[in-house]
Amino acid sequence: MQKRANNEFELGGFNHVSLLCDDMQRSVEFYRDVLGMPLIKTVDLPKRPGGGQQFVFDVGNGASLTLFWLANPTDGRPGHFNPPAGDQDPNVPQWNAAISSLNHVAFEVAPDKFDEYYLRLKEKGVGVGPIRNHDDSEAQEAEELHPGVYCRSFYFRDPDGVLLEFACWTRELTDEDVVHEPKTAADRVATATA
Structure with a gap:
């Protein structure tokens, strides 16, 4: 990086x-x-x-x-500050979490250890989600690793349901990777009323 x-x-x-x-x-x-x-x-x-x-x-x-x-x-507020009971699937990040709540913690791993660590966690009995190859396609994920993949990751949960992630950068990010304008609180209101 x-x-x-x-x-x-x-x-x-x-x-x-x-x-x-x-x-x-x-x-x-x-x-x-x-x-x-x-x-x-x-x-x-x-x-x-x-x-x-x-x-x-x-x-x-x-x-x-x-x-x-x-x-x-x-007390937490299920569905807002922590995942609802029973919703501990590592395949489902909590993208609907409340503002100021923690979404997940991602740990950097070496690209050459990524697949090994995925298998090692599974062998230890940790429920891991699928490997995600993040790219700039419309789906934002690729089935296979290719030169446009910029990050690989997978999710799992700790004993309290905190969403954790092992992630690695697969290519150098450049100024060309910064192309979006930041949204505002007003954008959220406009989206909700549309």
Whole structure:
């Protein structure tokens, strides 16, 4: 992936992404034991109402994934801030999620390891969706890998139903890949009334 300059801030990528979990032990078993992420820090949070925990996993290149367990979390709104019960199919990203909610977390994998990792997760009993070859066709996906595919990915879920993705860039992105005008809140209203 070509590095592009940020003229405002010198960012080094993500420091961490934080998720809430229902059962820290179950989540540790998934992220550490199934996905192989080293657990690098644990924190007890006794000052939270009822208490809590924070566990940090190394996801590579200096980035981390932080999981929080809270004794008194707020209730989610099924279908808005979390997937509805029973809708845990890794084939179906939650594109109808509410604004400010998390859609999914994608982990960068090396292109030459992509197919191996897909099979490895299946062998570990993780339900994985189909491999997606993202391209600029009308369907936005190709059945087969070809020179126009710019990213390959597949989805799966953690024990709490958070949608995760393994993804890899397959070609260099250039200025020619930036061709769309950004939509606004007004565009959403116009689409809803059309």
